[in-house]
Amino acid sequence: MRVLLIEDYKPLREAIAEGLVASGFAVDQVVNGADGLMMALSNIYEVILLDIMLPGRNGLSILKTLRAKRHPACILMITAKDTLTDKIHGLDLGADDYLIKPFAFQELLARVKALVRRRYSTPSPTITVADLEVDTSAKAVTRGGVTLKLTAKEYAILEVMAFRQGQIVSREQLWGHIYDMNAEASSNVIEAHMRLLRKKLEAGGRPRLIHTRRGQGYLFSETDA
Amino acid sequence: MMSLRNHLLLWSLISGPLVVASLGAAAYVVVRDRLAKQFDDALRTQLNALAVTVEQDGDRLDLQFNQLELLLLQPTDRSEDATFIHIWSGGEEVKSLYRSGSLQDTALPPPDGDDDRAIAPRWCTLPGGRGRVVGIRYLPAVAHEEEFHETPKESFDRPFTRTEHNERKEHKKRREHPDVSSPWAGRSNEIVLMVAQRTDEVDDTLADLGRMLIIAGLLAVGVSFAGSIVGVRRGLMSLTRVSETIEQIHPSDLTVRVPEHVPSELAPMVNQINTLLAQMDEAFAREREFSCDVAHELRTPLAGLRMKLDVALLAGDDPAKLRKGVTDCQQITADLEQVVEDLLAIARMDTHKAHPYHPRVNLAKECESVWRFLREEAEQKAVDVSWQVADHLEIATDPSLLRVIVRNLLDNAAEYVDHAGRMTVTASRRDDMLSIEITNTGCTLLSEDASQVTARFWRGSDARENTGRHAGLGLSLVDSAANALGGTLAIHLRPGGVFVAQTVLPAS
Numbered sequence: 001m002r003v004l005l006i007e008d009y010k011p012l013r014e015a016i017a018e019g020l021v022a023s024g025f026a027v028d029q030v031v032n033g034a035d036g037l038m039m040a041l042s043n044i045y046e047v048i049l050l051d052i053m054l055p056g057r058n059g060l061s062i063l064k065t066l067r068a069k070r071h072p073a074c075i076l077m078i079t080a081k082d083t084l085t086d087k088i089h090g091l092d093l094g095a096d097d098y099l100i101k102p103f104a105f106q107e108l109l110a111r112v113k114a115l116v117r118r119r120y121s122t123p124s125p126t127i128t129v130a131d132l133e134v135d136t137s138a139k140a141v142t143r144g145g146v147t148l149k150l151t152a153k154e155y156a157i158l159e160v161m162a163f164r165q166g167q168i169v170s171r172e173q174l175w176g177h178i179y180d181m182n183a184e185a186s187s188n189v190i191e192a193h194m195r196l197l198r199k200k201l202e203a204g205g206r207p208r209l210i211h212t213r214r215g216q217g218y219l220f221s222e223t224d225a
Numbered sequence: 226m227m228s229l230r231n232h233l234l235l236w237s238l239i240s241g242p243l244v245v246a247s248l249g250a251a252a253y254v255v256v257r258d259r260l261a262k263q264f265d266d267a268l269r270t271q272l273n274a275l276a277v278t279v280e281q282d283g284d285r286l287d288l289q290f291n292q293l294e295l296l297l298l299q300p301t302d303r304s305e306d307a308t309f310i311h312i313w314s315g316g317e318e319v320k321s322l323y324r325s326g327s328l329q330d331t332a333l334p335p336p337d338g339d340d341d342r343a344i345a346p347r348w349c350t351l352p353g354g355r356g357r358v359v360g361i362r363y364l365p366a367v368a369h370e371e372e373f374h375e376t377p378k379e380s381f382d383r384p385f386t387r388t389e390h391n392e393r394k395e396h397k398k399r400r401e402h403p404d405v406s407s408p409w410a411g412r413s414n415e416i417v418l419m420v421a422q423r424t425d426e427v428d429d430t431l432a433d434l435g436r437m438l439i440i441a442g443l444l445a446v447g448v449s450f451a452g453s454i455v456g457v458r459r460g461l462m463s464l465t466r467v468s469e470t471i472e473q474i475h476p477s478d479l480t481v482r483v484p485e486h487v488p489s490e491l492a493p494m495v496n497q498i499n500t501l502l503a504q505m506d507e508a509f510a511r512e513r514e515f516s517c518d519v520a521h522e523l524r525t526p527l528a529g530l531r532m533k534l535d536v537a538l539l540a541g542d543d544p545a546k547l548r549k550g551v552t553d554c555q556q557i558t559a560d561l562e563q564v565v566e567d568l569l570a571i572a573r574m575d576t577h578k579a580h581p582y583h584p585r586v587n588l589a590k591e592c593e594s595v596w597r598f599l600r601e602e603a604e605q606k607a608v609d610v611s612w613q614v615a616d617h618l619e620i621a622t623d624p625s626l627l628r629v630i631v632r633n634l635l636d637n638a639a640e641y642v643d644h645a646g647r648m649t650v651t652a653s654r655r656d657d658m659l660s661i662e663i664t665n666t667g668c669t670l671l672s673e674d675a676s677q678v679t680a681r682f683w684r685g686s687d688a689r690e691n692t693g694r695h696a697g698l699g700l701s702l703v704d705s706a707a708n709a710l711g712g713t714l715a716i717h718l719r720p721g722g723v724f725v726a727q728t729v730l731p732a733s
Contacts, residue, residue, distance in 0.1 A: 009525045011557050015532035022539050053521065080524035081517075101528035105535030 001116050001159065002026040002177050004048045006036030006062070007078065008055055012101075016049065016078075019105045020112065024139060024152050024159075026180040033057025040066055044176040045073040047115045049108075052079040052090070060093055067094030074115035078103070113137060120163040127162040129209055130222040132201065134162040143206060153178060154197040157190070161210060161220035170217035194218065230461055237453030245445045249438040256434055260427045261357065265346040268359045271308060272420040279312065279365040279418060286312065286322055286365065286416070308422055309333060309351055315362050315415035322416060333358050336417040344417065351423050358421035365416050463487045467495060479506035518682040522564055522697075530557045567698035570629065571681070574705035583621040588652050588661070589614045591624075595632045599639040606644050613651040620659050621733045622710055629706040633699040634663045634726050641724065643667025658712075659732040668724035675716050679704040703728065 003025045007013040010031075017027040028043065030036040033054035040048055040062070048066070052059035063075055074096040079086070082100045090098050096118065097111050113136060117123060125137035131144045139155055141148045150158065156178040161169060171190045175183075194210065202208055211224040227235075280287040311333035312323035319335050329352045336344055344360030463486075470483045479502055483495045537550025592614055603610060620627065638648050642665035651662045670678070677683045682697040700716065703726070707714045712730035719725055 009529055011553055012525060012529035012532055015529060015536045015553070019532065019536040019539055022536070078528075080521040080528070082520070082524075101524040102531045103528065105532055105539070108532075 001046045001156065002028070002044060002180065003112065004028050004030065004036070004040055004043070004045045004073070006030045006033065006039075006049065006054065006059070007051045008032060008053075009051075016105070016108065019109065021180075023109055024156055025112070026156075026178055026183075028181045031055070033059065033062055037062045037065060039181070040071060040073065041069065043181065044173065046119050046177070047112050048073045048075045049078050049112075050075055050095075052077060052081055052086075060090065063090070063093050063095055072119065074119045076108075076111055076115060078108075116163070122163060127165070129162065129165055129220065130207065132209055134158060136162075143201060144204075148200050148203075150197065150200060151193075153193050154200070157193055157197055158201075161218060165220045168213050168216045168219050173217065229464070230457055233457045233461075234453060237457065238450060241449035241453060242442075242446045245442045245449065249442045253431070253435060253438055257431050260430060261346070261424075264357055264422075264424060264427050265359060268346070268357055268420060268422055271422075272359050272361055272418060275308075275310065275420060276361055276363060276418050277366070279416065281365045281367045281416075288323065308420060309356070309358075311419045311421075313417040313419065315417045319417075328352065333360075333419040333421050336360060336362060336419070344419070348424075349421055351421055354423045354425055355428070356421045356423040358419055360417055360419040362415060362417045463491060467491060471498070474502065476509070479509055515681060519568065522682050523561065526557050526561045526564070530554055530561070533557065564698065567702055570702055571698065571705050574626070574629075574702070574709045583623060585619045585621050586624050586627055587616075588618045588620055588627075588659070589616050591627060591631055592635070592650060592652075595628070595635050599635055603639050603642070603648070606642060606646070608639070608642050608645070609647045611647070611649040613649065615652070618652055618654060618659075620730065622730060626706040626710050627730075630661070630703050630728055630730075633703045634661070634728070637699050637726065638663050638665035638724070641665055641667060643722075654732055657732050658729050660727060660729050662725065662727040664719070664723050664725045666721065666723055668718060668722045670718060670724065672718050675718050678716050679714060700726070 001024070003020055005013060005017055005020075005027055007016065007029075008031055013029050013031070017029050020027045028039055028045075030039050034056040036050070036054070037057060050059045050062060054062075059077065059079070063077070066073070066075065075094065076097045076099060077090045077095045078099045078101065079090075080101045087098045096115055099108060099111060113125070117125065117136065122136075125135060127134045127136065133142045135141070136159060139159075141150055141155065141158060157174055160174060160177045174190050198208065198210055201210065207222075208224070209220060209222065211219045211221060213219055278288055307327040308325070309328050310323070310325040311321065311328060313335050314320045314322050315336065321332065321335075324332060331350070331352055334347070334349055342362050344362065346357055346359045349356055349358040467483050467487060470481060474481050482499050482502060485492070485495055485499070487495050533550050533553045537547050537554075540546035540550070589612075592612070635650070642648050644667075646666035647664075648666075649662070649664045651660075653660050679700045680697075681701045683701075700714070704714045707728045707730060710730050712728055714726065714728045716727075717725050
């Protein structure tokens, strides 16, 4: 899952990004409002973490613009402005959540995960397809009751596919969801991860759940239809 | 304490009846005296008419009343119209010489010891009621004696003529050499004629007047009472409005203003209150804004600190990550410490009072001591620094505040000067003022930002993106320090991205 972090205070920005990356998110960091808006409009993000008092362009102005353009990302405001009026104003403009500084990283992480679920209209943290269960909260995967050991990227690919089960996901989309802007794009990397993921999912002769659609991408489904 | 309304009402209720009663009493007395005077005048006219009918005939008096006068003397069924006559001898020994029948068993008051001719009217008791009596002291006409036939019949209420005076002397002589066989022996034949009439009609009129005045007075008191209530209520309406408005004022909302349409007596108070409210509102707004800024500027580093610690703990046993986390936290706490120190310094400077004694400080040496810590950074940026500060230039000032000014201006310039850019430090003295101007190239601020750079926590985009070291308090500190020294700080931008900070301070 890819997150855009727009925050001008460097230590905070770096710490949040480091924590989210460690938790399996791809994070793009932006220092000012103008760059943040440009990044939000030109990339796919599940969640945008947005400060209010930003150089270049105010966070509320960015929020307003994104919502006017029907941007699908869930937006979490992270700000020191703590009055009820500030919160109401932010939520009224289209923010999905509001977190007041200072906050614990675990709280931020939980909220980000909740927003990801909201983004894909999946209220439950556990996604089940056939005998496969993906626990997005614990980032754990079991199939037929057996826990699968996946790498961070394999899990990230499976999570994206699980949230979008029944839909064809292109390699570019997968790339966009699991790598940040600093990664060098390569379709082979996705294919390599996919191959390893399938191997783990289909261990013991279990039925295939990730199907290839030539020229289109991948389909995560119980049946290849 | 009694309310103002009750106070005013009480005094209105007390003073209203008193005024009404006083006016009523005064009116009653004036009318009574007027009626009494009219009555007395009429009575005196009658007295004068009767006086000429009295003649002395040897040892006796003859009263030659005409028919009308007799009628007046007769008691009738309307006895209040009767005239009461009593004649007293006017000598030293007062004797009753004649009483009219209407007096029945009573007598009119004898003349007093005064020698005045006219006897002042007075109240008296008459058969059937009270009345007024008037009298006259005079010499009656002497029957069959030519000299007394000339007794004037006009009013006796006048001074004695010379003739009358001579007569009085003659009578006096007779008193001194009396004829012992005469009833006038031992005394003058001067008589005192007292005439009285009942004042029933006047009394009735006065009683009617009294009743009328009491009723009118009660009505006036009632109207006065109602008027007082209405008047006090209307008069205090403005005060009540002001009071109610003031009651609504709360520290959380100082936008309320007292209505200015008030009586002129209240206008200065209302104006003063509104002015104070506006000032308080402004001060509270500044305070709120400042508190908000402080909260924001402290919360953000705190958030960074907490986030760094949380993320470092996520790293588990990785010593490199833990070490980096701790190092980052050290830097953040240093930033926080600087923010707090700057805020305290500003607070101290806002209440700073100039020290009476200011030592002389060499400005060049002061700049050099500050620049030692910044030189390395400037050299790394290959900055061209131009010093135009005379070695002998001295200023008598508070050294600690001057240090704050020099340090922050140089630090600001060294931080924001562009790579291979240029800095100038110029100091000059004109009259009693010292000007210190520090410029740097590479400024990306807009011209409209120049007026904001001294505001607390204001930061340009460059400063914000490099947060940590800059909290937007440096120039605010310089401004406060310059003000504390009685000087000023001016910021402006020159073409080519040149940032100019000029402070002017009293030099002695």
